[in-house]
Amino acid sequence: MRRVLVAAVVALLALSGCSAKDVVKAPSADIDVATPDMVAMKAKSDIEPCPAPETKDGGLPAKTVRCLGGGRSVDLSTLKGPLVLNFWNSPCVECQKESPALAKFYRDYGRRIPVLGVDAVDGYPGIALRKAIGWGITYPIVADPLGDLQGTKLSVRGVPTFFFLHADGSLTAEAGGKKNEAQIVAMVEKQFGIQL
Structure with a gap:
């Protein structure tokens, strides 16, 4: 029953063009984000370990999220800025268009501006991991399959969404949907007040 509810939420996001008015938090349940197949798939990829x-x-909120494809769980409150968080999920068409550009941004600027992907409200984390690898993502990815971050400072109304954790601990957000690396660079420069 819980998987059906999660699938319904995912379908709603997909049908709404990844910009649902509200992303609904599903009831707590356990969706395995690190099956043996996923662990093996991630081990063969270039995706970095979770921070x-x-x-x-x-x-950031004191919430612990699991690393997609295995690895250490992450208490988000222990991360510091500057940090870019990108919320996405596997059925999102805009995420599919944006993710290769964000992957390139990370390859070019990740040493200066770290990126953390958040696979959000996604009942099929194995598909998400496979897609992330196909898009060339190498930055770490955590999973929030049931929307446990909803109701926190990291609530999203749709995906893709960016959050920016500043060095002073403040948080800002901006809608995703960037089509190329130049747009991502401009957004990051504006959000952090820097020149890359």
């Missing part, structure tokens, strides 16, 4: 704790209170 280790960096601070005690970096400004």
Whole structure:
């Protein structure tokens, strides 16, 4: 029953063009985001391990999310800025268009501006991982398959959505849907007040 509800939420996002008025939080259940097949698939990819704790209170909610495809879980409150968080999911068409550009941004600028992907409200994490690898993503990805981050500072109304964690712990957001790396660079420069 829970998987049916998650599938319904995913279908709603897909049918709404990835910009649902509200992303509904599904009831708690366990969706495995690190099956043996997923762990093996990730091990053969260039996706980086999920980040280790960096601070005690970096400004993000004290919520722990699992690493997509296995690895250490991440308490988001232990991350510090500057950090770009990109919320996406596998059925989202706009995410499919944007992700290769974000992957290129990370290859070019990831040492200066880290990126963390968040596979959000996605009942099929194996498909999400396969797509991420196909899009050339190498930045770490965490999974929030049932929308546990909804109701926090990281609530999204649709995907793709960007959040920007600043060095002082403040958080800003901007809608996704960027088509190329230049648009992502311009957005990051504006959000962080920097020149890349």
